[in-house]
Amino acid sequence: MDNHGGWMETAFNTRDPVYLQVVRLFKERIVTGLLAAGEAIPSRREIASLLKMNPNTAQRAYKEMEEQGLIVTEGNSPSRITRDEDVLRNIRSELLGEAVRTFVGSIRNMQVPLQEIVALVQEEYESDAQRRDRKPGGEGA
Amino acid sequence: MIRIENAHKRYRWRKVLDGVTFSAEKGQITCLVGMNGAGKSTLLKAIMGLTPLSKGSIRVDGVGSKRELYEKVSFIPDHAAMPGGYRLEDGLQFMADYYKRWNEARANELMAFFRLDPRDRVGNLSKGTAAKYGLVLGLAADTEFVLMDEPFSGIDVFSREMIGEVFSSRLIEDRGVLVTTHEIGEIEYLLDRAILLKDGKVARDIDCEQVRDEQGKSVLDVMREVYRS
Amino acid sequence: MxxxxxxxxxxxxxxxxxxxxxxxxxxxxxxxxxxxxxxxxxxxxxxxxxxxxxxxxxxxxxxxxxxxxxxxxxxxxxxxxxxxxxxxxxxxxxxxxxxxxxxxxxxxxxxxxxxxxxxxxxxxxxxxxxxxxxxxxxxxxxxxxxxxxxxxxxxxxxxxxxxxxxxxxxxxxxxPLRFTQFLINYGMGLLAVMLVFAGILLERSYRIRGIVIAALYLALNVTLLVLASMSIELPLYPSETVAVCLTIFGLEVAGAIWLSLKLITGKVSV
Structure with a gap:
């Protein structure tokens, strides 16, 4: 794994529970394709040391992800991202929904008509895509 | 579990500890937070029998005597605690001579990880390097508990990063860690529990994730509440 | 050991x-x-x-x-x-x-x-x-x-x-040529070292207060020794004088060891 798979660039915020931030990080990586369905993920200890966090918190994050069906652990083999299409679809819509809710929440008070917003979103979306075409290799998200 | 009950300590007229009670569990990283002079180091020293309490009791896994203490708990003070004329390898030999649970392979591994030269002399170490060497001496023995006094204070940022990595490594796993600090900064994510000392008493004893979960506060937020009021 | x-x-x-x-x-x-x-x-x-x-x-x-x-x-x-x-x-x-x-x-x-x-x-x-x-x-x-x-x-x-x-x-x-004199010289030397050790440990345990206690402790021990040596002037048999001196010496040695060990195991501060 070059650059430790990009894990070490992670920064947490201090006010949200760290284990939930880890869960969220995994979800983002699944949705953006950095983690594929069925892919083996680092052990709890490895992720703790990659993310420079408490091993107990890593443990708790993995437990949470297991409960949400995000990862599966069979016997002694390393945990893997689930292959369950339903779960993966749910994650995508969950993150998307969250992002949209945040966006709507942040412009709510501006009282802009929906059409204008949709037009602006469309415009921004297209120019962003163009920018990324010009800069190949530039990472999204 | 290290259990401290009703600890009192006075230096001449000043009450440094005025009835401190808390415990540090095995498998957890517990942090004693407090301003300078709040008695954090005194508590660690008292656990190790390096200074007596005026009143109170200290038990390690239910045992109050010092018989097995030093094979069970290792203490990493904020200096190397070795003669200045010693080479680093002499210090390692000292530990190997006296500690049954000394793990030489791990000591060498740690020396390599911190890029320490065994031929260097203790007296010539910078503060950061001395702190790393202290960690080697304290972590290479297979003790169940590790006490660290201000491992990050007065140390350059890269040394701090390296020392921080130790906390999330297997060197710490399954042990009980009790660490003191006056600035929470970089170790916020590493902690299971934080115990805030103020005016010689425990002002708050918190489970860090629980506080974030239930109150949406960081440890620093809680510190602000305690120390700025 | x-x-x-x-x-x-x-x-x-x-x-x-x-x-x-x-x-x-x-x-x-x-x-x-x-x-x-x-x-x-x-x-x-x-x-x-x-x-x-x-x-x-x-x-x-x-x-x-x-x-x-x-x-x-x-x-x-x-x-x-x-x-x-x-x-x-x-x-x-x-x-x-x-x-x-x-x-x-x-x-x-x-x-x-x-x-x-x-x-x-x-x-x-x-x-x-x-x-x-x-x-x-x-x-x-x-x-x-x-x-x-x-x-x-x-x-x-x-x-x-x-x-x-x-x-x-x-x-x-x-x-000294005489073996008894040798024993006395080095016995007193040993006792002196022990007393000083006890004094140091008192100071390391109680700091400034410890210095005062150490001074009193040393004064007490020296006084006892002087008194013991003065027993020569008492109407005693030589063997009795020796017994008195040896007893005081033994008590002081035992006292110094007891006090030092007590301090080093339980009271000393770094």
């Missing part, structure tokens, strides 16, 4: 250069003093090749006579190492408490208790003292060799080694 020997070896290792330096110093000073004495004596009789006045027969000058006449040289050779050793009775503790990386932390945390630490430091001091004493005997033999080489044939006269030794006032003090 193994920790005691390891700690003792550690204390010896930490003092070895100073000890070797003191030995070298004492030997050099004594050699120089003897050489100068013989040289001056020979000069007085004009025994430098060819300048000797005819008709005057010089008195011979034996090794014992030489030693008897270099008292100040010997004093110089012995006083400095002695002072260093006395200072080290304090330093053997304090050097562990001071500096950037106080070693006391480590020593007090050695598994298996601190009793070995106390006795290691005590025996280390005794070992240094007796090493210096033994060295003084070796030095004497070396000086005799020097005498044989340096003295002009005319002045040579054989003398017994012991006569030479006891021509020196300092030797009389360091190595």
């Amino acid at each position: 193994s920790h005691y020997f390891k700690l003792l070896a550690l204390e010896v290792r930490r003092f070895r250069y100073i000890l070797a330096g003191m030995m070298a110093y004492a030997l050099i000073v004594e050699c120089l003093a003897v050489a100068r004495e013989i040289h001056n004596y020979a000069n007085r009789y004009g025994i430098k090749e060819g300048t000797r006045e005819p008709g005057v027969l010089p008195q011979t000058y034996s090794f014992a006579d030489v030693i008897g006449n270099v008292q100040s040289g010997f004093a110089l050779a012995v006083v400095l190492p002695l002072a260093a050793l006395l200072a080290y009775v304090l330093l053997i503790w304090y050097r562990d408490w001071f500096g950037r990386h106080p070693f006391a932390f480590r020593l007090l945390m050695v598994p298996g208790g601190r009793i070995s630490l106390y006795f290691a430091k005590l025996t280390a001091i005794l070992l240094f003292i007796f090493s210096m004493l033994a060295w003084q005997l070796v030095a004497m033999a070396i000086l005799k060799l020097e005498y044989a080489v340096v003295t002009p044939e005319l002045l040579k006269e054989s003398s017994r080694f012991t006569d030479a030794m006891y021509a020196s006032e300092i030797f009389k003090l360091l190595l």
Whole structure:
């Protein structure tokens, strides 16, 4: 794994529970394709040391992800991202929904008509895509 | 579990500890937070029998005597605690001579990880390097508990990063860690529990994730509440 | 027990250069003093090749006579190492408490208790003292060799080694001929070291208050010793006087050990 798979660039915020931030990080990586369905993920200890966090918190994050069906652990083999299409679809819509809710929440008070917003979103979306075409290799998200 | 009950300590007229009670569990990283002079180091020293309490009791896994203490708990003070004329390898030999649970392979591994030269002399170490060497001496023995006094204070940022990595490594796993600090900064994510000392008493004893979960506060937020009021 | 020997070896290792330096110093000073004495004596009789006045027969000058006449040289050779050793009775503790990386932390945390630490430091001091004493005997033999080489044939006269030794006032003090006197000298020395150790541990435990307590403690012990020695003037049989003195001595030794161990295991602070 070059650059430790990009894990070490992670920064947490201090006010949200760290284990939930880890869960969220995994979800983002699944949705953006950095983690594929069925892919083996680092052990709890490895992720703790990659993310420079408490091993107990890593443990708790993995437990949470297991409960949400995000990862599966069979016997002694390393945990893997689930292959369950339903779960993966749910994650995508969950993150998307969250992002949209945040966006709507942040412009709510501006009282802009929906059409204008949709037009602006469309415009921004297209120019962003163009920018990324010009800069190949530039990472999204 | 290290259990401290009703600890009192006075230096001449000043009450440094005025009835401190808390415990540090095995498998957890517990942090004693407090301003300078709040008695954090005194508590660690008292656990190790390096200074007596005026009143109170200290038990390690239910045992109050010092018989097995030093094979069970290792203490990493904020200096190397070795003669200045010693080479680093002499210090390692000292530990190997006296500690049954000394793990030489791990000591060498740690020396390599911190890029320490065994031929260097203790007296010539910078503060950061001395702190790393202290960690080697304290972590290479297979003790169940590790006490660290201000491992990050007065140390350059890269040394701090390296020392921080130790906390999330297997060197710490399954042990009980009790660490003191006056600035929470970089170790916020590493902690299971934080115990805030103020005016010689425990002002708050918190489970860090629980506080974030239930109150949406960081440890620093809680510190602000305690120390700025 | 193994920790005691390891700690003792550690204390010896930490003092070895100073000890070797003191030995070298004492030997050099004594050699120089003897050489100068013989040289001056020979000069007085004009025994430098060819300048000797005819008709005057010089008195011979034996090794014992030489030693008897270099008292100040010997004093110089012995006083400095002695002072260093006395200072080290304090330093053997304090050097562990001071500096950037106080070693006391480590020593007090050695598994298996601190009793070995106390006795290691005590025996280390005794070992240094007796090493210096033994060295003084070796030095004497070396000086005799020097005498044989340096003295002009005319002045040579054989003398017994012991006569030479006891021509020196300092030797009389360091190595008394009577065994009981030897026991008294070194017994008192041992007790003094123990009392000072107890005083140091009092200070390390209670700091400023400890100094006051230590002063009182030392004063009490010295007073008791003086009183014991005054029992000679009481109408007692000699054996009774000895018994009184031995009892006081024994009590003081036991008291110093008890107090020191109590302090080092439970009260001392870093």
